């Protein structure tokens with residue numbers, strides 16, 4: 451794993467053996483804000499429960515915590531990550547400094563795994579060191595799902611109807627799943643799982659992304 455600069459200037463992580471980055475090569479922060487805040491969290495109101503598939507660098511968690519405070523909402527944030535990023539890379543990536551809240555970024559990373567930790571009055575964090583395939587998820591527990599796995603071509607085992615059915619069952623009626631991909635097979639699998647699909651424009655000039663809605 452190594453640091454790679456995006457065309458927006460901030461860093462993301464790059465895995466040479468997969469030839470895959472953790473975020474858009476055209477901007478990590480702009481992508482996270484667009485795909486997960488605007489097209490995920492902002493599609494709901496009030497106090498919510500979010501499930502993230504792939505905690506990674508903690509960027510989505512940081513931006514969500516800041517957004518929760520700013521919009522005076524309370525968020526319970528459950529995130530799955532089987533492969534923790536080494537701390538020296540987290541220390542170098544600089545998202546806390548860029549977002550003007552080094553201490554929030556550090557608290558998110560220092561929070562105990564497998565515990566529900568109140569980071570502040572707006573953000574409760576639960577980090578789970580498990581794969582989506584094996585974790586037990588409570589039925590109809592989440593208002594929003596951030597599906598932020600590596601790309602379908604790089605990690606096909608995470609993009610299939612069986613796992614989307616598992617996520618559908620964990621989504622509250624009226625809840626949403628957002629993801630940066632708009633692959634044809636993804637749309638078919640989400641529909642087969644029971645979601646209805648929207649394809650708004652993606653981040654950083656990408657033509658489409660996917661929002662999946664669970665009917666009420």
Ligand SMILES: C[S@@+](CC[C@H](N)C(=O)[O-])C[C@H]1O[C@@H](n2cnc3c(N)ncnc32)[C@H](O)[C@@H]1O
Pocket residue numbers: 471472473503504505506507508509510511530531532533534580581582583598599600601608
């Ligand atoms: C595209 S990156 C996520 C970036 C992250 N959301 C962030 O803000 O930095 C994909 C993440 O999914 C994790 N992952 C890989 N296999 C997984 C699995 N089976 N279940 C859940 N997460 C997985 C990876 O380790 C990686 O951290």
